[in-house]
Amino acid sequence: MRKLDYSRRAEVGEGKTERTYYRDIDQASVEQLARVYREAASPERLGIMAALPTKFEPREAFERSYHHATGGKPSPEITGFSEGLSSPAHVSAESPHEVPEITMHERVHQLSHPHAAELLGPDRYEGMTQELALKALERETRSGEATAYPEQTAFAHRLRARCGDGAVETLYFQGDASELRACLDRSLGPDGAEQLRKRLSGSA
Numbered sequence: 128m129r130k131l132d133y134s135r136r137a138e139v140g141e142g143k144t145e146r147t148y149y150r151d152i153d154q155a156s157v158e159q160l161a162r163v164y165r166e167a168a169s170p171e172r173l174g175i176m177a178a179l180p181t182k183f184e185p186r187e188a189f190e191r192s193y194h195h196a197t198g199g200k201p202s203p204e205i206t207g208f209s210e211g212l213s214s215p216a217h218v219s220a221e222s223p224h225e226v227p228e229i230t231m232h233e234r235v236h237q238l239s240h241p242h243a244a245e246l247l248g249p250d251r252y253e254g255m256t257q258e259l260a261l262k263a264l265e266r267e268t269r270s271g272e273a274t275a276y277p278e279q280t281a282f283a284h285r286l287r288a289r290c291g292d293g294a295v296e297t298l299y300f301q302g303d304a305s306e307l308r309a310c311l312d313r314s315l316g317p318d319g320a321e322q323l324r325k326r327l328s329g330s331a
């Protein structure tokens with residue numbers, strides 16, 4: 128499988144169109160997820176995702192798509208959205224250097240188990256989505272690093288360090304919270320972990 132290669136960005140001005148660049152980023156993201164999360168992710172979801180190319184749109188078109196899907200106008204910091212596997216993900220392409228991270232984030236959303244958002248709650252679900260996207264991009268989260276959902280992402284990173292990738296990924300990709308719950312029962316740490324433990328206990 129290909130690894131993501133951001134140096135390809137340089138080729139855009141050398142005969143490669145933006146569209147080709149985005150398509151390559153999108154395909155590479157799905158391939159990377161299949162490789163990095165092969166233990167936990169659903170092969171069926173990966174297959175559906177691969178056949179559902181992301182739509183990369185200039186800001187105006189992105190805002191129209193967002194309005195069509197949600198009835199609202201996206202705030203400026205919203206640069207991507209997806210609705211499971213019922214339709215393609217949409218990525219706002221006004222900042223090409225941000226497209227790889229946004230694309231990976233939306234593709235991780237699509238790969239998540241349908242119950243993951245409910246199990247985690249909306250904020251933690253976003254943070255874990257971003258954490259798993261950064262892992263797939265082989266970018267370790269560092270404190271102070273600019274990323275989407277910084278606090279929730281840092282929390283997800285600590286959870287991964289505390290309970291292991293397997294516990295986190297089994298919840299996120301398979302909707303099975305038992306391993307993570309057992310870990311948190313063993314080691315009740317900071318307040319955030321306690322809150323998550325309560326939420327997980329309540330929704331089993």
Ligand SMILES: [Zn+2]
Binds near residue numbers: 232236253256
């Ligand atoms: Zn998101």
